[in-house]
Amino acid sequence: MDTARKGFAGVWLKTIGLALVLALFIFPFIFLLINSFKANTAITSNPLSLPQSLDWTNYRNAFEKMSYTASFMNSLTVTILGVALISLFAAMTAHYFVRNQTKFNQYTFMMMVAAMIIPFQAIMIPLVKIYGTLNMLDNKWALIYMYLGFGSPLAVFIYHGFVKGVPAELEEAALIDGCTRTQTFFRIVFPVLAPTTATISILNVLWIWNDFLLPSLILVSPHNRTLPLSTFSFYGTYSVDYGPLMAGLVLTILPVMLVYLFAQRYIIQGVMQGSIK
Amino acid sequence: MIKEKEWWPRLRTRLLFTGPTLFAFLTVMIVPFIYGIYLTFTNWDGIATTHTLVGFENYGKVFQDEVFWKSFGLTLKYVLFTVILVNTVAFLLAFGLTRGLKGQNIFRAGFFIPNLVGGIVLGLIWQFIFSNVLVFIGEKAGIPLFSTSWLADPQKAFWALIIVTIWQYAGYMMVIYIAGLMSVPNDILEAASIDGANGWTKLRTMTLPLMVPSFIVCIFLTLQRGFMVYDVNLSLTKGGPFKSTEMVSMHVYEKAFLSRDYGLGQAEALVLFLLVAVITLLQVYFGKKMEVEA
Numbered sequence: 375m376d377t378a379r380k381g382f383a384g385v386w387l388k389t390i391g392l393a394l395v396l397a398l399f400i401f402p403f404i405f406l407l408i409n410s411f412k413a414n415t416a417i418t419s420n421p422l423s424l425p426q427s428l429d430w431t432n433y434r435n436a437f438e439k440m441s442y443t444a445s446f447m448n449s450l451t452v453t454i455l456g457v458a459l460i461s462l463f464a465a466m467t468a469h470y471f472v473r474n475q476t477k478f479n480q481y482t483f484m485m486m487v488a489a490m491i492i493p494f495q496a497i498m499i500p501l502v503k504i505y506g507t508l509n510m511l512d513n514k515w516a517l518i519y520m521y522l523g524f525g526s527p528l529a530v531f532i533y534h535g536f537v538k539g540v541p542a543e544l545e546e547a548a549l550i551d552g553c554t555r556t557q558t559f560f561r562i563v564f565p566v567l568a569p570t571t572a573t574i575s576i577l578n579v580l581w582i583w584n585d586f587l588l589p590s591l592i593l594v595s596p597h598n599r600t601l602p603l604s605t606f607s608f609y610g611t612y613s614v615d616y617g618p619l620m621a622g623l624v625l626t627i628l629p630v631m632l633v634y635l636f637a638q639r640y641i642i643q644g645v646m647q648g649s650i651k
Numbered sequence: 652m653i654k655e656k657e658w659w660p661r662l663r664t665r666l667l668f669t670g671p672t673l674f675a676f677l678t679v680m681i682v683p684f685i686y687g688i689y690l691t692f693t694n695w696d697g698i699a700t701t702h703t704l705v706g707f708e709n710y711g712k713v714f715q716d717e718v719f720w721k722s723f724g725l726t727l728k729y730v731l732f733t734v735i736l737v738n739t740v741a742f743l744l745a746f747g748l749t750r751g752l753k754g755q756n757i758f759r760a761g762f763f764i765p766n767l768v769g770g771i772v773l774g775l776i777w778q779f780i781f782s783n784v785l786v787f788i789g790e791k792a793g794i795p796l797f798s799t800s801w802l803a804d805p806q807k808a809f810w811a812l813i814i815v816t817i818w819q820y821a822g823y824m825m826v827i828y829i830a831g832l833m834s835v836p837n838d839i840l841e842a843a844s845i846d847g848a849n850g851w852t853k854l855r856t857m858t859l860p861l862m863v864p865s866f867i868v869c870i871f872l873t874l875q876r877g878f879m880v881y882d883v884n885l886s887l888t889k890g891g892p893f894k895s896t897e898m899v900s901m902h903v904y905e906k907a908f909l910s911r912d913y914g915l916g917q918a919e920a921l922v923l924f925l926l927v928a929v930i931t932l933l934q935v936y937f938g939k940k941m942e943v944e945a
Contacts (some may be wrong), residue, residue: 391747395762396762398818400764402776402777402818405780406779420787421787422788466668470665470669482673489680493878493879493924494879496687497683497684497687498907499907499908499913499917500690503695504683522672523676527676527680583769586769586885605772605775606886609886616779616783631764634767641763645763646829647830649826649830
C-alpha cells in the first residue's frame with residue numbers, strides 16, 4: 375500500500391517534471407507565434423503580451439517580401455527530387471554491390487563508407503571552384519545533383535545492410551521466370567525495401583529541406599532561393615521590423631510542422647532505425 | 652545469382668545500377684576533395700584564371716594564423732560542453748520516457764520538434780528570445796542576469812550558443828537513446844531484480860554497459876556536428892560580439908569566400924578535417940572496446 379502510493383506520487387512528480395522541461399522546449403515557438411500577430415511597437419514594448427486581434431498584416435507582408443511561393447516551390451522541387459533520386463539510385467547500387475561481391479565492388483563500397491567522415495566544409499571551397507568553372511552555379515538542378523552525390527554514401531550504406539536480408543532465391547525465381555535484372559529489381563527488390571526507403575527518405579527530407587550552407591553557396595540569384603535562404607536574407611534586410619520577421623519565421627516552420635502532425639510516428643521511427651545501423 | 656554471359660549486357664547492368672550514384676559521388680565528393688588538396692598548394696584568389704604553386708606556404712600560414720587557432724580553441728570548448736550536456740539531457744529524457752509513463756509518446760514527439768527546423772531558423776528564433784523576451788523579463792522582474800542581452804556580451808553569447816545547441820540536438824539524441832534503451836533485454840533486468848539489485852545498480856552494471864553502442868553513435872554525431880557548427884553560429888550571433896563567438900567553420904568560410912584567400916582557407920579546412928577525423932575515430936575505437944554482449 376505504502377509503496378503503491380509512493381509509486382503513484384513518483385509518477386506524478388515525473389510527469390510534472392517532464393512537462394516543465396517540455397515547456398522549456400516549446401516556449402520559443404509560442405513566443406514566436408504570439409508576436410507574429412502584433413505590430414512592431416507592441417512587440418518591442420512588451421513581447422509577452424497577447425495580440426489584440428488576429429492581424430494578418432505581418433503575414434501578408436512577409437509572404438510578399440520573402441517571395442514565399444517561389445521559395446517554397448524551390449524547396450519542394452529540390453527536396454522531392456533530391457530525396458527520390460538518392461533513394462532510387464542508392465537502392466540500385468546497394469543491391470548491385472550485395473549481389474556482385476567482387477573485390478572492386480567491395481572496395482568501392484568501403485570508399486563510400488569512409489567518405490562519410492568528410493565534412494561538407496572540407497569540400498565546399500573546391501566544389502564552388504569546380505562547378506563555378508563549369509558554369510553550373512546558380513542552378514537548382516545542379517544543387518539536386520549535388521545532393522545525390524552527398525547523400526548517396528549514407529543511403530547506400532543503410533540499403534546495403536537491408537538488401538542482405540532479402541532472400542536471393544526470391545530474385546532467382548523471378549530471373550528464371552524470364553524477368554531481366556532490371557525488372558527483378560523494380561518488381562521484387564525495391565518494393566520489399568519500402569520500409570528502408572521510408573527511413574532513408576525521412577532522414578534526407580529533414581536534411582535537404584533545412585540545409586543552408588550548400589544552397590547558399592550554389593544558388594545566387596533571389597528567384598532560385600530555397601526557404602532557409604529567403605528567410606535568412608529577409609531577416610537581414612528587415613532587421614528592424616519584428617512583426618513581419620516573426621510571421622516569416624512562422625511561415626517557414628509551418629510546412630514541416632503540418633507534415634509532422636500527421637507523420638510524427640514515422641519520422642521518429644525513421645530516426646531510430648537510421649541510427650541503429 | 653544468375654549472371655549475364657555477354658560482356659555488353661553485363662556492363663550495361665553495371666552502368667545502370669551503379670553509374671548514377673558512383674558518378675555523382677565521385678564528381679561531388681571525391682574529385683573536389685582531391686582537388687581541394689591541390690588547391691592548398693596554390694595562391695588562388697577566387698577570381699584570377701591562373702594561380703601559382705606555392706608549396707607548403709599555406710600550411711605554414713595555417714600555423715601562424717592566430718585567429719584560426721583562437722577560434723579552434725573556442726570550438727573545442729564549445730564541443731566539450733555541448734557533447735557532455737546534449738548527451739546528458741538526451742539520456743535523462745530517454746530514461747524518463749521509456750518506463751511506460753502515460754503520454755510518453757506525446758513527450759517524445761514534443762522534444763523532437765526543434766529537429767524539424769533548420770539551424771538558421773532556430774538561431775533567428777532564439778535571437779529574438781535572447782535580445783527581446785529575456786531582456787524584457789529581466790527588466791520587469793529585476794533579474795540582472797537577463798536585463799541586458801546575452802548576445803551583446805562575449806561570455807554570455809558563448810553560453811547562449813551552447814543553450815541553443817542543447818535545445819536543438821537533445822531531442823534527436825533522445826530518440827537514439829530510446830532505441831538503445833528499448834533494446835536492453837528485459838529478462839536480464841528482471842533476473843537482476845529477483846537477485847535483489849536496486850534501480851541504480853541495474854542502471855550502472857547492466858543498462859549503461861549495454862547502451863555503449865548508442866553512446867558511440869550519439870557522441871560521434873554530437874562531436875562532428877559540434878566541430879562543424881555553422882548555421883546556428885551565423886544566425887544567432889553572427890560570430891559576434893566583436894568576433895568573440897566565431898567558430899572555426901565560420902572562420903574558414905570567411906577566409907575563403909570573404910577574404911578571397913582560397914588556398915589558405917582550404918588548407919585550414921583540411922587541417923580541421925584531419926583533427927576532427929582523428930578525434931572521432933579515436934572516440935569510436937575506444938568506444939568499441941567498451942562494448943559488451945548481453
